Amino acid sequence: MRAILLGILSSAFFSATFIINRIMNVSGTSWAWTASFRFLFALPILFFIVLFRKNLRPLWVEMRKNPLAWIGYGTIAGVGFYSLLSYAAVFSPAWLVAGTWQITILAGLLLSPLFFITLETKSEVKRVRGKMPLRSLLVALFILTGVICMQLTEAGDITVSQFLSGFLPVVIAAFLYPFGNRKMMEVVAGRLDTFQRVLGMAIGSLPVSIILAIYGWTTTGIPTSGQMMQGFLLALCSGVIATMTFFFATDLAKNNLSLLGAVEATQAGTMVFTVLGEIVFLNGSWPVGLSLIGMIIIMIGMIANSILNRSVPVSKLKKTA
Structure with a gap:
């Protein structure tokens, strides 16, 4: 149950991604700056957190063991997925990007056969390939029904080009995020805590973040102080709080x-x-009709997930070797 509640909390902070992205796009900030800000500003915050906890040395040891994995999977689940979200936000409204992002619900389940879990029996401990859990898959499909309902009301107001530019990059991002996260969990195998892993992945994303910053500078110049403050808030809410809570x-x-x-x-x-944030911060309108029905379906699905999985004794699960 605690894992479910933390996941919901992370989704609240992650909604800042779509709200602040929209604000930054309106102000003329390049999508490349938006993507790089999330990690360039988050990096020093994460560094001082891990330093304060006196856990830098174990992270450094792990990163030296397999630097390519940290760069590769760190980039995939870091600036790689987020740059696609930032790019999509240029062409499509926040509701479409946020709605399409929910495909990550199915993506995580569809990726399950690519990973192994540890099972402990009376006679042995063995690693077996994962299977798609049918119960969770059905709940995910129910939640996606709600997402579709929320989008149907607005779908007629955008062009095919806007739809594809805002849809395809987000679909790819929806698979990259859980894939990179799970691969990093396999690499560290429980030897690092969440703070260390998030910092390591931010460091792994650094080369691409710098490249994106250079591209943003060549296309739109140096951001204003207001845009940089927006980037800092994005990094704090989405890059630090949401990411650490979710991981x-x-x-x-x-x-x-x-x-x-x-x-x-x-x-x-x-x-x-995101819808609630647009109402509060961007003078958006409260959803009605199908949009309201969709929001209710999503909330019911999330509650059902909590109830169906609350009996899982997480503390007794054996750590992956």
Whole structure:
């Protein structure tokens, strides 16, 4: 249950991604700057957190063991997925990007056969290939029904080009995020805590973040102080708080694919929190009709996930070797 609640909390902070992205796009900030800001500003915050906890040395040891994995999977689940979201936000409204992002609910479940979990029996401990948990898959499909309902009301107001430019990059990002996160969990195998892992992945994303910053500078110049403050808030809410909370939740559930899928499904809350954020900060209108029905379906699905997986004794799950 704790993992589910943390997942919902992370979705609330992750909704800042779509709200602040929209604000930054309106102010003329390049999508490349937006993507790089999330990691360049988050990096020193994460560094001082890990330094304060006196955990830098173990992270350094792990990164030296397998630097290519940290750069590769760190980039995939870091600036790689986020640059696609930032790019999509240029062409499509926040509701479409946030709604399409919910495909990550299914992506995490569909990726399950690519990973192994540890099972402990009376006679042995063995690693077996994961299977798609049917119960979580059905709940995910139910939640996606709500997402579709929320988008149908607005779908007629955008062009095919806007739809494809805002849809395809987000679909790719929806698979990159859980894939990179799970691969990093396999690499560290429980030897690092969430703070260390998030910092390591931010460091791994650094080369591409710098490249994106250079591209943003050549296309739109140096951001204004206001745009940089927006970038800092984006990094704090989405890059630090949301990421650490979500990764901590997935760490709790990593040896139970049903619970892990349920945690990843909590990101559907991002759609709801984005709508609420637009109402509060951007003078958006309250959803009505199908949009309201869709929001209710999403909330019911998230509650169902919590109930179906609350009996999982996370503390007794054996850590992956």
